Amino acid sequence: MGKKKQRKVRADLRKNRNVRTRSNDLTREFASDEESVADLASGQSVSGKGDLTRKRTVADAEIDEEGLVSPAVDTSVCSEGRVLRVQGLVSMVQFADGNVRQCATRRLLKTLSTDQRHVVAAGDRVWVRPSGADEGIIERVEPRKGVLSRNSRGRQHVLVTNVDQLLIVTSAAQPRLKPNLLDRYLVTAERAQIEPVICINKVDLIDRGELQPLIGVYSQLGYRVLQVSATEGWGMTEFRSILKGRSSVLTGQSGVGKSSLLNIIDPELALRVQQVSAESEKGKHTTTTSELIPLSMGGFVIDTPGIRQFRLWDVVPEEVAGFFRDLRPYVSHCRYPDCTHTHEEPCAVKDAVAEGAIDFRRYESYLQIHAGDDA
Numbered sequence: 001m002g003k004k005k006q007r008k009v010r011a012d013l014r015k016n017r018n019v020r021t022r023s024n025d026l027t028r029e030f031a032s033d034e035e036s037v038a039d040l041a042s043g044q045s046v047s048g049k050g051d052l053t054r055k056r057t058v059a060d061a062e063i064d065e066e067g068l069v070s071p072a073v074d075t076s077v078c079s080e081g082r083v084l085r086v087q088g089l090v091s092m093v094q095f096a097d098g099n100v101r102q103c104a105t106r107r108l109l110k111t112l113s114t115d116q117r118h119v120v121a122a123g124d125r126v127w128v129r130p131s132g133a134d135e136g137i138i139e140r141v142e143p144r145k146g147v148l149s150r151n152s153r154g155r156q157h158v159l160v161t162n163v164d165q166l167l168i169v170t171s172a173a174q175p176r177l178k179p180n181l182l183d184r185y186l187v188t189a190e191r192a193q194i195e196p197v198i199c200i201n202k203v204d205l206i207d208r209g210e211l212q213p214l215i216g217v218y219s220q221l222g223y224r225v226l227q228v229s230a231t232e233g234w235g236m237t238e239f240r241s242i243l244k245g246r247s248s249v250l251t252g253q254s255g256v257g258k259s260s261l262l263n264i265i266d267p268e269l270a271l272r273v274q275q276v277s278a279e280s281e282k283g284k285h286t287t288t289t290s291e292l293i294p295l296s297m298g299g300f301v302i303d304t305p306g307i308r309q310f311r312l313w314d315v316v317p318e319e320v321a322g323f324f325r326d327l328r329p330y331v332s333h334c335r336y337p338d339c340t341h342t343h344e345e346p347c348a349v350k351d352a353v354a355e356g357a358i359d360f361r362r363y364e365s366y367l368q369i370h371a372g373d374d375a
């Protein structure tokens, strides 16, 4: 965060402190936070020279665009963890040592947030002050990256945060590969700015030459495409290396082999995923949108019930072309600034399709998504 923004954040926090002068506790906390930030900026430790017992480090206070407040925390008592899931007012947070604590959220965070419901979401990196053997208080939420969300009744509903990649699982056969559905998943990844990885399972059921033209189209667009077979164990080394150490949302139609793939990585994991989706189907986890499932090799697989039953949320027709990597470069060359690339003449996108610069089937996908039709 730049100096200027830091100053602004501090001023905001100060303002807020004034509003809350009746709460001595909060005032004191903010006062000490500010001291520490200033000391850090000048490169000095808060404590006296050599007094290691009193030495404390403090992360900067921040407010991100969503209005989410990240106050400074005392890192000598607080630990950083990852929110595995949120159930009502309680968040399950996992720490570096693997331990999980049931955490409540510090009231201050809630009062400063613009949308109280989403102070904490699955996937958040948070700072927790331990309280009791396996409980704690979330004191700070780190700024988010890679957020999957949807709008419901005019409000943004965060499903999961800090997602590194969207693993789109399809199958070469049984069920047959549906490129248009794949394009929908890609639009979602592009929209959320999360890197997609296309994983084609069940390649044992087909002649792999058949897939080459399709794979060529996606590879040329810069998408990573894996060909695997869970039953034959093909491509599993690469599959593992892609999941290792990352937070991956796994998505794909029913029956493509998601559980079978996870089962190879970690048998317990597959069971856990099945359990989560069974619970969500029964409507049990009504307040839980998603869950991070830790991998024994490091990293998380995220099962997002809402993502499984895939719908293209909130994508307005005018935005769709921008999420197609192959259409995007032509859009600005269209004669009409509000060209929909459907009926207009002339249209740079349609010209590119006619010349073979854009794959015709991809263009058809575009038309379908633009029209809001189901896959």
Ligand SMILES: Nc1nc2c(ncn2[C@@H]2O[C@H](COP(=O)(O)OP(=O)(O)OP(=O)(O)O)[C@@H](O)[C@H]2O)c(=O)[nH]1
Binding pocket: 201, 202, 203, 204, 205, 228, 229, 230, 231, 232, 252, 253, 254, 255, 256, 257, 258, 259, 260, 261
């Ligand atoms: N031939 C072949 N069959 C596979 C492969 N992977 C999975 N299957 C079979 O496909 C069927 C569906 O696999 P699952 O792993 O249950 O699929 P899923 O995507 O988890 O399905 P949902 O739980 O409904 O979302 C099972 O009968 C698997 O044995 C594969 O690589 N090759």
Ligand SMILES: [Zn+2]
Binding pocket: 331, 334, 335, 339, 340, 341, 342, 344, 346, 347, 348, 349, 350
């Ligand atoms: Zn156009």
